[in-house]
Amino acid sequence: MSNVNRLEKGAWASAMRLITRWLEQRERVDSLLAAVPAGLSPIERSRCQYWVYGVVRHFGRIQAALDQLIAHSPRFSTRAVLLLAGYELIEAAATASAAGADDTAAAEAAFTGQTAKIVHHAVEQAKRLASPAEARLVNAVVRKLAPLMARPAPPRLAGPELLATYFSHPEWLVRRWLLQFGAEPTRRLLEWNQESARVFVRWRQNFAANDAAGRTPAGSADSAAPPPEFLRPSGWAGFYEADSGHWAELEPLLKSGAAYVQDPSTRLAVEALELRAGESLLDLCAAPGGKALFAADTTAAPGLAQLVALDLPGARIDRLKENLSTIKGASQVALVQADLLTDARAALREHGLPLAYDAVLLDAPCSNTGVMRRRIDARWRLQERDFRKHAQQQLSLLHAAARFVAPGGRLVYSTCSIDADENEAVVRAFMQSRAGGSAFALEHSAMSYPWESGHDGAGVFRLRKKREP
Numbered sequence: 221m222s223n224v225n226r227l228e229k230g231a232w233a234s235a236m237r238l239i240t241r242w243l244e245q246r247e248r249v250d251s252l253l254a255a256v257p258a259g260l261s262p263i264e265r266s267r268c269q270y271w272v273y274g275v276v277r278h279f280g281r282i283q284a285a286l287d288q289l290i291a292h293s294p295r296f297s298t299r300a301v302l303l304l305a306g307y308e309l310i311e312a313a314a315t316a317s318a319a320g321a322d323d324t325a326a327a328e329a330a331f332t333g334q335t336a337k338i339v340h341h342a343v344e345q346a347k348r349l350a351s352p353a354e355a356r357l358v359n360a361v362v363r364k365l366a367p368l369m370a371r372p373a374p375p376r377l378a379g380p381e382l383l384a385t386y387f388s389h390p391e392w393l394v395r396r397w398l399l400q401f402g403a404e405p406t407r408r409l410l411e412w413n414q415e416s417a418r419v420f421v422r423w424r425q426n427f428a429a430n431d432a433a434g435r436t437p438a439g440s441a442d443s444a445a446p447p448p449e450f451l452r453p454s455g456w457a458g459f460y461e462a463d464s465g466h467w468a469e470l471e472p473l474l475k476s477g478a479a480y481v482q483d484p485s486t487r488l489a490v491e492a493l494e495l496r497a498g499e500s501l502l503d504l505c506a507a508p509g510g511k512a513l514f515a516a517d518t519t520a521a522p523g524l525a526q527l528v529a530l531d532l533p534g535a536r537i538d539r540l541k542e543n544l545s546t547i548k549g550a551s552q553v554a555l556v557q558a559d560l561l562t563d564a565r566a567a568l569r570e571h572g573l574p575l576a577y578d579a580v581l582l583d584a585p586c587s588n589t590g591v592m593r594r595r596i597d598a599r600w601r602l603q604e605r606d607f608r609k610h611a612q613q614q615l616s617l618l619h620a621a622a623r624f625v626a627p628g629g630r631l632v633y634s635t636c637s638i639d640a641d642e643n644e645a646v647v648r649a650f651m652q653s654r655a656g657g658s659a660f661a662l663e664h665s666a667m668s669y670p671w672e673s674g675h676d677g678a679g680v681f682r683l684r685k686k687r688e689p
């Protein structure tokens with residue numbers, strides 16, 4: 221057996237076990253991937269992650285085909301083998317059709333050759349990891365699965381049912397998008413969500429260059445340090461796209477704080493804050509701290525006078541604390557663990573921190589509909605009724621956040637949702653309330669729709685507090 225085959229098999233078996241767990245418990249994929257066996261090499265690890273992501277991303281389509289082929293669903297481990305083989309078939313069909321764009325016969329031959337290998341491998345794995353009877357089932361089913369996985373995409377004006385199945389999204393969500401965005405944008409969004417997410421990092425050149433007082437030391441070795449070559453300019457200032465296969469080099473840069481994994485969409489909220497040197501910023505839903513770091517790094521020298529980051533007590537606080545510790549410059553940085561809806565004011569007082577800020581950021585929890593390409597399992601967890609729940613919570617958080625804005629100061633409300641109910645509708649409800657409308661003016665809004673912007677989706681609104689209500 222070649223080295224590559226041995227590596228692939230270790231990764232395949234691990235992916236199969238993780239998918240089994242996902243089917244059994246519907247655990248979040250990010251925490252599931254934390255359970256990748258420690259013994260896997262970095263290459264095996266990334267291969268395993270690639271397969272798990274692929275299966276979850278295409279789950280609806282593969283499962284719908286399996287439902288046509290099997291009357292009684294087999295046990296989870298056998299289903300995991302079938303799902304993995306289904307994903308491999310989708311990949312093989314895409315590769316064959318791209319390679320044989322002008323030669324259908326060549327494309328078909330390539331796919332047939334790949335199918336034989338995929339069937340053989342799945343059967344061998346089922347023999348090893350399941351039972352001979354299950355291996356026979358796998359053999360029969362994967363052969364029939366192949367033509368179903370090679371079917372072309374539905375026509376552009378296909379109805380929600382076909383779109384939902386082919387692009388592996390819940391049908392109610394596709395219907396909702398068709399209503400909100402129309403046929404063509406919905407199609408482009410579905411296609412977008414089915415592609416692998418690009419990895420962007422923000423190069424924190426100020427971090428690398430500045431001393432503790434926010435000054436760039438003369439002759440500093442770091443001061444003009446460009447990012448390494450495997451980080452390619454993205455077209456969005458400060459953001460670079462990481463080439464795959466460079467995790468070993470990227471990891472120490474992330475650990476040291478020189479780089480931070482972050483999508484370019486995050487700049488919309490930070491830019492909307494319009495921070496100036498010497499101002500104070502209260503980040504109210506701060507964990508893990510991506511936007512707080514961005515704000516601190518990009519405020520003109522000598523930087524923010526004060527940065528207060530608040531989030532609920534819990535697991536995310538540790539990451540926030542770690543990230544805040546990498547901030548250099550003039551800012552006084554404070555971390556507060558509190559619930560914005562109940563005890564934020566008391567907690568700020570207890571820490572001896574101000575109760576009014578030049579700028580307040582509320583990056584609210586949401587449906588994640590703008591980042592479904594990245595959060596691949598979010599579509600399977602989301603329910604239609606969640607939009608109403610999110611909107612109610614967002615409005616309550618917005619009212620609570622508004623109390624900490626100094627007269628003349630800015631309140632930025634942001635989400636990583638593209639849904640109108642969590643964006644425009646929340647801000648409209650706030651502005652129509654007595655506390656909102658009498659005290660604030662809506663000054664700026666921006667929506668990022670992935671099919672237009674080419675990065676994650678987001679909604680951003682800046683409200684200015686009047687000096688005198």
Ligand SMILES: C[S@@+](CC[C@H](N)C(=O)[O-])C[C@H]1O[C@@H](n2cnc3c(N)ncnc32)[C@H](O)[C@@H]1O
Binds near residue numbers: 507512
């Ligand atoms: C979208 S995430 C924030 C991401 C963060 N701004 C960043 O850029 O890394 C939303 C955050 O809101 C926090 N959150 C939710 N409800 C909250 C509440 N009542 N009080 C404080 N934080 C809350 C969650 O814990 C979560 O960390």
